[in-house]
Amino acid sequence: xxxxxxxxxxxxxxxxxxxxxxxxxxxxxxxxxxxxxxxxxxxxxxxxxxxxxxxxxxxxxxxxxxxxxxxxxxxxxxxxxxxxxxxxxxxxxxxxxxxxxxxxxxxxxxxxxxxxxxxxxxxxxxxxxxxxxxxxxxxxxxxxxxxxxxxxxxxxxxxxxxxxxxxxxxxxxxxxxxxxx
Numbered sequence: 001x002x003x004x005x006x007x008x009x010x011x012x013x014x015x016x017x018x019x020x021x022x023x024x025x026x027x028x029x030x031x032x033x034x035x036x037x038x039x040x041x042x043x044x045x046x047x048x049x050x051x052x053x054x055x056x057x058x059x060x061x062x063x064x065x066x067x068x069x070x071x072x073x074x075x076x077x078x079x080x081x082x083x084x085x086x087x088x089x090x091x092x093x094x095x096x097x098x099x100x101x102x103x104x105x106x107x108x109x110x111x112x113x114x115x116x117x118x119x120x121x122x123x124x125x126x127x128x129x130x131x132x133x134x135x136x137x138x139x140x141x142x143x144x145x146x147x148x149x150x151x152x153x154x155x156x157x158x159x160x161x162x163x164x165x166x167x168x169x170x171x172x173x174x175x176x177x178x179x180x181x
Contacts, residue, residue, distance in 0.1 A: 113167070131161070133161050
């Protein structure tokens with residue numbers, strides 16, 4: 001009698017089916033975890049922008065707050081930091097292509113808009129919006145010089161992705177943004 005070694009086709013199909021069932025359960029959870037991590041990173045990044053804005057306005061008082069993300073980032077001239085590039089945030093967040101944003105990072109677009117029309121810039125609004133709503137992130141965030149991070153969480157409607165920075169009026173509107181807990 002000859003013994004056969006190996007697995008039958010039915011055994012292999014059962015193993016593949018089990019792997020596919022496990023993957024069908026795990027992948028949506030993984031995507032939700034990634035989106036939650038992006039949401040947390042967006043709030044943290046806005047805190048970093050707030051801290052950088054205060055540092056900028058303290059270091060360069062004649063300029064006030066930085067009116068662009070580029071001014072908070074690394075200077076184009078290596079080794080120097082000044083009011084045109086204060087070296088306070090990383091180069092990805094301070095994208096040179098669009099000074100006020102959108103600057104994409106970790107599934108979100110970031111914006112900084114000045115509320116003043118001339119120097120010294122007396123106030124700013126920093127905002128973050130998911131690149132793809134309910135895929136890379138689930139809410140919009142905003143903050144201004146009061147340093148309170150606000151989000152659209154708890155608001156009944158699904159947020160729409162911002163194409164430009166949020167305004168101070170909208171950021172302070174309690175029907176649109178609530179402070180994060």
